[in-house]
Amino acid sequence: MPEMTYRDALNLALKEEMRRDPMVVTWGEDVALYEGSFKVTRGLLAEFGEKRVLDTPISENTIVGVAVGAAMAGLRPVAELMTVNFALLAMDQIINHMSKIRYMFAGQTHLPMVIRAPGGGGSQLGAQHSQSLETFFMHAPGIHVAVPATPADAKGLLKAAIRDENPVMFLEHELLYNSKGEVPEDPEFVIPFGKCDVKREGKDVTIVAYSRMTVLALQAASELEKEGISCEVVDLRTLSPLDADTFVVSAAKTGRAVVVEECWRTCGLGAEIASRIYENCFDKLLAPVERVSGLNVPMPYSRKLEKLCIPQVGTIVAAVKKVMNEKY
Amino acid sequence: MDTKLRSILPDHELIRLYEQMVLCREFEEACAEQYTKGNITGFLHLYSGQEAVAAGATHALHGDDYVISAYREHPQAIVRGADPRRVMAELFGKATGICKGKGGSMHLFDPNLHFMGGYAIVGGQFPIATGLAFAARYRREERIVACFFGDGAVNQGTFHEGLNWARLWELPVLYVCENNFYGIGTEVHRSSALADIHKRTCGYDIPSERVDGMDVMAVYQAVKHAAEWVREHSRPYLIEAITYRFRGHSMSDPGKYRASAEVELWKERDPIPNFAKRLLGEGIAGQPLLDKVRETAAAQVAEAVKFAEESPWPDDDEVFNDVYV
Numbered sequence: 001m002p003e004m005t006y007r008d009a010l011n012l013a014l015k016e017e018m019r020r021d022p023m024v025v026t027w028g029e030d031v032a033l034y035e036g037s038f039k040v041t042r043g044l045l046a047e048f049g050e051k052r053v054l055d056t057p058i059s060e061n062t063i064v065g066v067a068v069g070a071a072m073a074g075l076r077p078v079a080e081l082m083t084v085n086f087a088l089l090a091m092d093q094i095i096n097h098m099s100k101i102r103y104m105f106a107g108q109t110h111l112p113m114v115i116r117a118p119g120g121g122g123s124q125l126g127a128q129h130s131q132s133l134e135t136f137f138m139h140a141p142g143i144h145v146a147v148p149a150t151p152a153d154a155k156g157l158l159k160a161a162i163r164d165e166n167p168v169m170f171l172e173h174e175l176l177y178n179s180k181g182e183v184p185e186d187p188e189f190v191i192p193f194g195k196c197d198v199k200r201e202g203k204d205v206t207i208v209a210y211s212r213m214t215v216l217a218l219q220a221a222s223e224l225e226k227e228g229i230s231c232e233v234v235d236l237r238t239l240s241p242l243d244a245d246t247f248v249v250s251a252a253k254t255g256r257a258v259v260v261e262e263c264w265r266t267c268g269l270g271a272e273i274a275s276r277i278y279e280n281c282f283d284k285l286l287a288p289v290e291r292v293s294g295l296n297v298p299m300p301y302s303r304k305l306e307k308l309c310i311p312q313v314g315t316i317v318a319a320v321k322k323v324m325n326e327k328y
Numbered sequence: 329m330d331t332k333l334r335s336i337l338p339d340h341e342l343i344r345l346y347e348q349m350v351l352c353r354e355f356e357e358a359c360a361e362q363y364t365k366g367n368i369t370g371f372l373h374l375y376s377g378q379e380a381v382a383a384g385a386t387h388a389l390h391g392d393d394y395v396i397s398a399y400r401e402h403p404q405a406i407v408r409g410a411d412p413r414r415v416m417a418e419l420f421g422k423a424t425g426i427c428k429g430k431g432g433s434m435h436l437f438d439p440n441l442h443f444m445g446g447y448a449i450v451g452g453q454f455p456i457a458t459g460l461a462f463a464a465r466y467r468r469e470e471r472i473v474a475c476f477f478g479d480g481a482v483n484q485g486t487f488h489e490g491l492n493w494a495r496l497w498e499l500p501v502l503y504v505c506e507n508n509f510y511g512i513g514t515e516v517h518r519s520s521a522l523a524d525i526h527k528r529t530c531g532y533d534i535p536s537e538r539v540d541g542m543d544v545m546a547v548y549q550a551v552k553h554a555a556e557w558v559r560e561h562s563r564p565y566l567i568e569a570i571t572y573r574f575r576g577h578s579m580s581d582p583g584k585y586r587a588s589a590e591v592e593l594w595k596e597r598d599p600i601p602n603f604a605k606r607l608l609g610e611g612i613a614g615q616p617l618l619d620k621v622r623e624t625a626a627a628q629v630a631e632a633v634k635f636a637e638e639s640p641w642p643d644d645d646e647v648f649n650d651v652y653v
Binding site: 025051054056057059061062064065066067068069070071072073074075077092093096097101102103104105106107108109110141142144165166 | 394427428430431432435437438439444445447449452454455456457458459460461462463464466467485486489490492493496497649650651652653
C-alpha cells in the first residue's frame with residue numbers, strides 16, 4: 001500500500017470520483033487556478049478543465065446554494081468552503097435549505113452533494129479562523145457529517161461522501177493535511193458512513209474521538225500503555241450517522257469512557273456521546289464519563305494561550321488517569 | 329406596438345390566461361375562508377391581486393423550464409399545472425397533499441412540473457436558481473430558470489451574490505421581481521435606497537426592464553421576449569413587474585400601514601376584470617363564457633376543498649420518512 005499525505009489522499013479521492021462520474025463537479029474560492037488554499041484540488045483544473053473545476057466569487061452562502069440547485073438538477077457537486085469558519089456565512093443554505101429540502105418536499109428530490117471544509121485550531125490563526133464547528137452540523141437532521149482522522153479514512157470517506165445520495169458536510173482538519181499513512185490504491189475503496197473504527201483495542205478505558213483528536217488519543221494510548229493502562233480508541237469517522245452501538249459496546253466492555261472533542265464543551269458532541277453511553281450502559285460503568293474539550297472561549301492568538309484551549313495528549317492522559325482512579 | 333390581444337395570442341390561449349387568473353383568485357379566496365374556519369393553519373400568504381404575473385409569466389415559459397419561487401406561491405404552482413386539489417390538501421396538512429402535508433403553504437414542490445419549490449427564507453431561492461441554471465447549462469439543456477421573488481428580497485445578500493454569479497458564469501436565469509411595494513409593512517421606499525428595482529442590475533451588467541404587473545398581456549410579452557433572450561444568450565435578465573397584493577402580507581396582517589384609498593385605487597386596476605373587459609371589447613369572449621369560466625373555477629376550488637377535507641391525515645410513521653435517502 002502506498003504511503004501518502006491526508007491532502008494527497010483527498011486529492012486522489014476527488015480525481016478518482018471525477019474520472020468515474022462526469023456529473024461530479026467542484027467549485028469554491030481559489031480551487032481551480034490557485035489549486036486550493038490547502039492544495040487539496042491540485043491538478044484538478046489541468047485534468048478536468050474549467051467546465052468541471054470552477055473558481056467562485058467570495059460568496060459562501062451562494063457557493064453552497066449553487067450546489068443545492070445543481071444537485072437537485074442531477075449533478076453531484078463537491079463545493080469547497082475555504083475554511084469551516086466561512087460556513088457560518090452559508091448557514092442559511094446549509095441549515096434552512098440543504099438539510100431540509102428533501103424532507104419538506106416529501107422525498108420528491110434529493111441532494112447528492114458534498115461541502116468540503118477545512119477547520120480546527122492549532123495554527124495561531126486567531127479567534128475567527130480556528131473554530132471547530134462540527135457540532136453545529138451534527139445537530140441538524142438531514143445532513144451527514146464526516147470527520148476523517150487518517151489519510152486512508154480521508155480517501156475512503158470522501159469517496160463515500162461523493163457517492164452518497166444525501167448532502168454531506170465533509171470536515172477536514174487543517175493540521176492533518178501533512179500527516180502520512182498507508183492508503184489503499186483500489187478505486188473502489190470506499191468507507192461506509194455510520195461505522196466507527198476501533199483504531200486500537202484495549203481493556204481498561206474507552207477513548208472516543210474523531211478527526212485530529214483521534215490522532216492525539218492514539219498517542220495518549222501509547223503513553224498510557226507504558227504505565228500499564230490499556231486504552232481502546234474508538235474513532236467516530238462520521239458524526240452523522242452516529243454509530244453509537246460501537247462506542248457503547250466498547251464502554252460497556254471497559255467500564256470507563258473518555259470523550260475527546262476539539263469543539264467547545266458546552267453542548268458539544270462529547271455531551272451527546274456521554275449521554276448515549278449513560279442511556280445504554282449505565283450499569284456497566286465503573287466511573288463517570290469524562291470529557292476532554294476545547295475551552296469555552298474564543299480562540300486566543302498567543303501560542304501559549306492557544307495550547308490551553310485545544311485538547312493535548314497530556315490532557316487526554318490526565319483524563320484517562322482520572323477515570324481509572326474514580327469509582328461510583 | 330399592436331396592442332390588440334389577437335395580434336399577440338390566439339383566442340384559446342387568451343381565454344386560458346383568463347381561466348388561470350380566475351382559478352387562482354378563487355383558490356386564494358377559498359384559502360382565506362378555510363383559514364378562518366381553522367382548516368388551514370400556520371402562515372398563509374395570499375396572492376390575490378398579483379395573478380397577472382404568475383399567469384402571464386408562466387405562459388411565456390417552456391414546459392421544461394425550471395420555476396422557483398418564494399412563499400406566496402400557490403398560484404405559481406397552479407398555473408404551472410399543479411392539481412388544485414393536491415395543493416389545497418397540502419394546505420390542510422393532509423397525506424394527499426403535493427408534499428404529503430410535510431411542506432405546507434410555503435413549500436410547494438413538483439419535479440414533474442419542474443416547479444422547484446417555494447422557499448420561506450427571503451432570498452433563499454437565488455443561490456438555488458443559480459445552481460439549477462448551472463446544471464442545465466452543464467448538461468447542455470435548452471431550459472432556463474425563472475426565479476420569482478418579491479421586492480423585499482432584493483436587499484438580501486443572496487440577490488446580489490446571485491446576480492453577480494449568474495452574469496459571471498453566464499447562466500440562463502430570468503429573474504422576475506414581483507414588486508408589490510411592501511415587504512410585510514415596510515414600503516419599498518423605506519427599505520431600498522434605489523426603489524426602482526430593475527435599475528439595480530446595472531452594477532452586474534444585466535439587462536432589465538419594468539413592466540405593468542397588473543396587465544397579463546404586458547407580463548406575457550415581456551417575459552416571452554426576455555426568456556427567449558436568456559435562452560439564446562445564456563445570460564441573466566431581470567423583469568420588475570409592478571403589482572399589488574389586495575390582502576395583507578399574511579392572514580395575520582390587518583394591513584394598517586396602507587391607506588384604504590390606496591388599496592381601492594389598486595383594486596380598480598384588478599388584472600382580472602380589466603382583462604375581461606378587453607376580451608369582451610375585442611369580441612374574444614362573451615359575458616356568458618366569462619361567467620362560465622368563473623363558475624367552473626369556483627366548482628373546481630370547491631372540489632379541491634372537499635378533496636382536502638375528505639383526505640386522510642398522514643400516518644404517524646411518515647414523520648421519519650424523507651429525512652435521508
